[in-house]
Amino acid sequence: MEAIPLAEGDLRWVFPDLVDAGPVLDVLRQAAARVERLAGHLGRPGGGLVFDHLPGAPYAGLSGRAEAEELAFDVRVSAPRDPHRHVLTRPPPWRVEGEISVRCDAIRDCGRHEIETVESAHGTPLDAANGVLSVAGWLYDRGTTEPRGSWRRRDVLSRHR
Template identity: 80%
Template sequence: MSEGDLRWVFPDLVEVGPVLAVLRLAEARIGRLAGLLGRPGAGLVFDHLPGAPYAGLSALAELEEVSFHVHVSLPRDPHRNVVRPPPPWQVDGEISVRCDAIRDCGRHEIETVESAHDTPLDAADGVLAVAGWLFDRGRAEPHASWRKRDVLSRHR
């Protein structure tokens, strides 16, 4: 997060401090989860394309068996599927496993949560809540057990 500007995600943000403080707590939770997975170094990063007026924000903790992901994105126009100015901000959490089929289709979602938020501070609180949920779920089961829950395992 130090390499960007929170206003990419929250364009009208006036007081950065309170939002940044909550996001730092979320980042610490994801970092603790990454440490439990044996892959320290996870943190919140901007999903920003050069020249784009807006960005998302995400964090990922993963190992070979499973990925734990939180993402803040801007709303999309449902008719044109283009980003539109916020609010609301969409906060999504996902636990997924890599496709194990002969033709790898990407990742298979195992559990997800999502919420919409009307203010930057609410969105940051949403990220913190999802980071907590991911941390709790990451500690609740052995990491290899997530693969067993993949209903699309070995699909054709």
């Protein structure tokens, strides 16, 4: 999987039938700026939004992350999955997800623990881009108003066995 910056990728990887990329790209650039501002606030400037592209695959996702130490704020848009076969299907709808998570602090690290999540489905590329912008704004608000230590205290799986 390659992480390709928004400016260097092709929006048709995420939105295959996109005709006018301008309005969608404008909204996604705003979302990327919010992710970058949050990353800066956390003390780790980030790259905004990147395509999660697997060469040869028909579709790609688009994601952004701002993180500090064990804390991560993620936004992503992806094609839907067939609920029975668990494979990507041709959009629409597009799934937009946001997640605030902390790194596992147990002796056996299991990965990340979700603290807060949001998700939505969107029928058009512009609606999906606006969903990404909305989630990026939500992440920015949560990441700049909540003290960093509060997220760890809310981890119900902290120190699990």
